Amino acid sequence: GKVTDMEGKISNYQRKVQTVAQENESLKASVAKSRQKEAQMTSDLQELHTQLRYRVPGNMQRVDYYVKMGVVAWERGNIRVFCRVRPLQAGGQSDHIQLPAHDNKALTLAKTEESHIGRSGDTQKSYNFSFDRVFGPSIPQKDVFEEISLLVQSALDGYNVCCFAYGQTGSGKTYTMEGGEMEDMRGVIPRAVQQIFQASKKLREKGWKFTFTASFVEIYNETLRDLLYTGKANKRPEHEIRKSANNEVTVTNLTYQKVNSEDEVCNLIALANQNRSTARTNMNDHSSRSHSVFQLDIEGENSGRDVKCKSSLCLVDLAGSERVQKSQSQGDRFKEMTAINGSLTNLGIVIAALANKESYIPYRNSKLTYLLQSCLGGNSKTLMFVNISPEADSFPETLNSLRFASKVNDCVIGTASANRK
Numbered sequence: 001g002k003v004t005d006m007e008g009k010i011s012n013y014q015r016k017v018q019t020v021a022q023e024n025e026s027l028k029a030s031v032a033k034s035r036q037k038e039a040q041m042t043s044d045l046q047e048l049h050t051q052l053r054y055r056v057p058g059n060m061q062r063v064d065y066y067v068k069m070g071v072v073a074w075e076r077g078n079i080r081v082f083c084r085v086r087p088l089q090a091g092g093q094s095d096h097i098q099l100p101a102h103d104n105k106a107l108t109l110a111k112t113e114e115s116h117i118g119r120s121g122d123t124q125k126s127y128n129f130s131f132d133r134v135f136g137p138s139i140p141q142k143d144v145f146e147e148i149s150l151l152v153q154s155a156l157d158g159y160n161v162c163c164f165a166y167g168q169t170g171s172g173k174t175y176t177m178e179g180g181e182m183e184d185m186r187g188v189i190p191r192a193v194q195q196i197f198q199a200s201k202k203l204r205e206k207g208w209k210f211t212f213t214a215s216f217v218e219i220y221n222e223t224l225r226d227l228l229y230t231g232k233a234n235k236r237p238e239h240e241i242r243k244s245a246n247n248e249v250t251v252t253n254l255t256y257q258k259v260n261s262e263d264e265v266c267n268l269i270a271l272a273n274q275n276r277s278t279a280r281t282n283m284n285d286h287s288s289r290s291h292s293v294f295q296l297d298i299e300g301e302n303s304g305r306d307v308k309c310k311s312s313l314c315l316v317d318l319a320g321s322e323r324v325q326k327s328q329s330q331g332d333r334f335k336e337m338t339a340i341n342g343s344l345t346n347l348g349i350v351i352a353a354l355a356n357k358e359s360y361i362p363y364r365n366s367k368l369t370y371l372l373q374s375c376l377g378g379n380s381k382t383l384m385f386v387n388i389s390p391e392a393d394s395f396p397e398t399l400n401s402l403r404f405a406s407k408v409n410d411c412v413i414g415t416a417s418a419n420r421k
Ligand SMILES: Nc1ncnc2c1ncn2[C@@H]1O[C@H](COP(=O)(O)OP(=O)(O)OP(=O)(O)O)[C@@H](O)[C@H]1O
Pocket: 085, 086, 087, 137, 167, 168, 169, 170, 171, 172, 173, 174, 175, 176, 287, 288, 289, 319, 320, 387
């Protein structure tokens, strides 16, 4: 009886082993199938990446597909940090900023410190940083823009986009954002405007209609100034930031200028520069101590497809980030520096709060973040340039800027989604 029992058990186990083996085979087949699928998806993705990078602007259907797949081009969260090193004013190469030849995301800041005890000689202290991209001093404007053109494009696809330049005075913020007049010197703002208008022309052929509204604001000492103001200087109105019930931020008495072409926007930028330089003459070095915010509001409609989109493109040249010791600055200058440092610190706090998905985001703690609110939240893509000066005497400020930028780089704000209806 026991033998029969055992035989029964054995054949039972054999059956089970057979079933497990079969299951194993089918799992293997399914793994192989999944691998194949994964390889196909990876290759599809690569193809999409290439197409999006080089695609004809305005290929909306591709973007729809891309977004549907949950693969927003801004892969790593929706904040990116690019570092740009200005060339040395005196020419030549910087001793303390090292850019590895084969890694365009890394940078090392090195400093030789004299030994205090005199015996052991000098010591080298180095600080390593990594960002989404590091642009060395010889990288031209065109190549820098190429890296962000996809981001600019997404403003036409219904995303709020904010790009700002952070760094100490003279580090190249204005050069990066505005640049010079010659074609190859043009910075992010004129190139972005050109791209938007060229792409919108192509979209028009596909049934899209766009309305563009431009505004240009300066924030100085927590006070807003309209850079497109053309009235009498002594009649300048005061401005307040207001938030409507549907969370749209507007500024009272501000010039919101409807624009239809790149040329019209270029004229407005020239007017803003004129307005800024008047202030500069009245107040020494004014522009380094104010933030300037260029905003292009975009409304698109494709009645044939019954789709609407609405977004803003904000391009910001921040005030110089240098810290000033209380002893070195008095009165108005101290007040200014406190306002600047306060608003830049708050910008960092807001980004960190968004990254941590905190329930309260302190937008209202500074005019800058309050104004940029809709471009800095969950439904937006943000790019920060950290501009650095390569001169040895800028070392402490450079380290400070890179540390700030690293903190921002560590933040990942929730995935952006387009404002489509
Ligand atoms: N990448 C670059 N290539 C060539 N020249 C540059 C570059 N970046 C900056 N410069 C030059 O360096 C100088 C300082 O740059 P810029 O005025 O843009 O600094 P900034 O950070 O905007 O200063 P501020 O805060 O005072 O406005 C300018 O003469 C500018 O033309």
